[in-house]
Amino acid sequence: MKSLISATAAFIATISLTTTVQAANTEHVKQLLATKQCQNCDLTGAGLVLADLSGANLSGANLTGANLSRANLSGADLRGANLSGAGLFGVNLSEAKLSGANLTNADLRNSYLANAQLTGAYLNGVNFQGAVGIPSQIASPEDFYAWGVAEAEKGNQQQAITYFNQAIAIKPKYAGAYLARGIARYQALDREGAFQDAQIAEQLFTSQNNSPGSQTAQAFMKELQRRPDEKVSTGSPSFFDFLGSLSSVLLQLLQF
Incomplete structure (x- = not known):
């Protein structure tokens, strides 16, 4: 019985640790929404649906698995940001700077990419279905x-x-x-x-x-x-x- 309790406790601790590691830094989320300045922030898995982040500085930020569906990121600085697996359905990325960003397996369906800078971006597995303004070179x-x-x-x-x-x-x-x-x-x-x-x-x-x-x-x-x-x-x-x-x-x- 003790071994079962110990094993269960260990399992719960492992799950809790995993959740903690994968959750976004709440202070960083607040900082982003208040100032639009969050360079190198930890926004892993953050819920930012419909957020107005136009012109935001997110260079080098970790947005792995974040949900940015229908957010306004027009003109945002996302150079070197990690957006792997991010939900970007319907997002506005017009004029955004995405050079060197990691967009592996990101969902960019129905997004707006007019004049987005994607030089050197990692685009393996990106879903561009329905996206508008896809640069021809990508x-x-x-x-x-x-x-x-x-x-x-x-x-x-x-x-x-x-x-x-x-x-x-x-x-x-x-x-x-x-x-x-x-x-x-x-x-x-x-x-x-x-x-x-x-x-x-x-x-x-x-x-x-x-x-x-x-x-x-x-x-x-x-x-x-x-x-x-x-x-x-x-x-x-x-x-x-x-x-x-x-x-x-x-x-x-x-x-x-």
């Missing part, structure tokens, strides 16, 4: 393409087009991105823009010897040339009306 054309497809599936055509634009800017001969952008434009009721993209996609697919892609682009152009009153269905077309079950084409679009 993601591949395929990343932007995949994010664009995901946004288009959700009906966010303008955001999808923005992602496809970025994919094309990095990789000008990315046929799949042109075709995907054309379909997104079609759903946004820009038939002229859609047709132009489909033409470019068809030419690129042909030059790259991608027959399935070329055939898909041709089918899309043929659909665009039909009069609106010839359509059988009504309402806005689905993003996958012309890609549908062509899973092999979708896979190839990531490469061409």
